[in-house]
Amino acid sequence: MLSVRDVTTAYRGLVAISGVSIEVAKGEIVCVAGANGAGKSTLLKSIAGAERPRGGSVTFDGVRIDGLAQHLITAHGIAFVPENRRLFPRLSVRDNLRLGSYLHRGAADREAPLRLVFELFPRLSERLAQRAETLSGGEQQMLAISRALMTRPRLLMLDEPSQGIMPKLVDEIFAAVKRIRDAGMTVLIVEQRMAECLDIADRAYILQTGRVLMQDTAAAIKVDPDVRKAYLGL
């Protein structure tokens, strides 16, 4: 479904990822792990169009999308939840969700994904009139994922969804990711919390200093002795 080939992206002349290739098949949960600064976020931004790759190609469902404007990539069916969530802070939860379905504003069933959203995160339905900025960190993450779901993506990309969230909610969010896949979507997730991420993922890539260090099924990576020592602290 998603094929990233040999992508190199640089910020102000500094290469953040170099020659990275990953594949994501339909219906998979793929985890990209690695230390801080390994280039995980840059990889997602390069796919989402938030950063323009300097070289390589990104193909989504047979269409080359690298170089497209970011809003067009969203329209192609890739929803991106960035690290800092980027909600519209002074707009209500309802307006944030409604903006999520902006692309489907003409459709009679534009609100259809709301059923899944409220099933995943019932607490959001109690907060509809609140401004997004008044939500807790975990709730904001839930809203960011929900807003992304409202765009009806085929591929959902999450950048560090567990960051700055209390542990109880982290489990809730990882559980939601599994349910989202079960609802027919594909998920590409970037995480520092590798153990939890590997628990829900089918396959995983490990990035190190801008390159793919290792790729395998999540189960195989979890038991790899080097990974256990270097990343899982076991």
Added chain:
Amino acid sequence: MTAETIIQSLASGLLMGLLYGLIAAGLALIFGLMDVVNFAHGEFLMIAMYATFFLFAFFALDPLLAAPLVAASLFVLGAMVYLLVVRFAMRAKANAGMVQIFSTFGLAIVMRGLAQYFFTPDYRSVTHSWLGGKTVSVAGVFLPEPQLVGALVSIAAFAALYFFIHRTDFGRALEATREDAGAVALVGIDKNRVFALGWGLGAALVGLAGAIMATFFYIYPDVGASFALIAYVTVALGGFGSVFGAFAGGIIVGLVEAATALALPPSLKSIGIYAVYLLVVFIRPRGLFGSI
């Protein structure tokens, strides 16, 4: 000074104030949307007044009928100014604020120069119109019709704007872009389209004001300057970036101006506005309704 004179002049001040609000609305809208002060705002007003004049002179179209046409043309002008000038100015890597100021300031000078060249510096006026020179008496207070209709148009325009911003998807997109222009692509919105729409809308609002103003004000290439100054005060008073603050700011400016004219010689009639403005800036720098 009798009570009647006071009521009379405050009533005209209120009407003029509503028109000031309409003139300032576009300035506030654009600033709120993208933190760019449009220094060519007065020139948008000037173009709108000339457009109204020429529609009257060549097609005998009454300014009231011309108003929607003028607003539509100004919409196109505003969107073009964004797409052809401001969009590029915003890409500046260094000193972005200065680049934006000088680009719209330069645009203002170009527009004024072109107006002087093509329209000549002569004073023009719409010599007769449905509204021009007429007054109505409301409970003994005489109200000039152009200002009265202008005030009603202003109220209607603000009501429509309120509906547009709070009840439509484009309005919500506008609010979202104003919150975080870098994030709207996440929901598939093209921020450049929203910015162009914002400039178009802002220019259309001042276009509407210009069509009304043309019925009771001389039209010349520099006409925008004095009104633009009032518009900046109105926007700053109401709270920078708050469209509905501009509405309230306009009313305050109109009333203060009328009150000053009552108390001081006519040549000093603008002093009151700027005194109030200074006071607000000292006490509440973000303006009366500003949120930041």
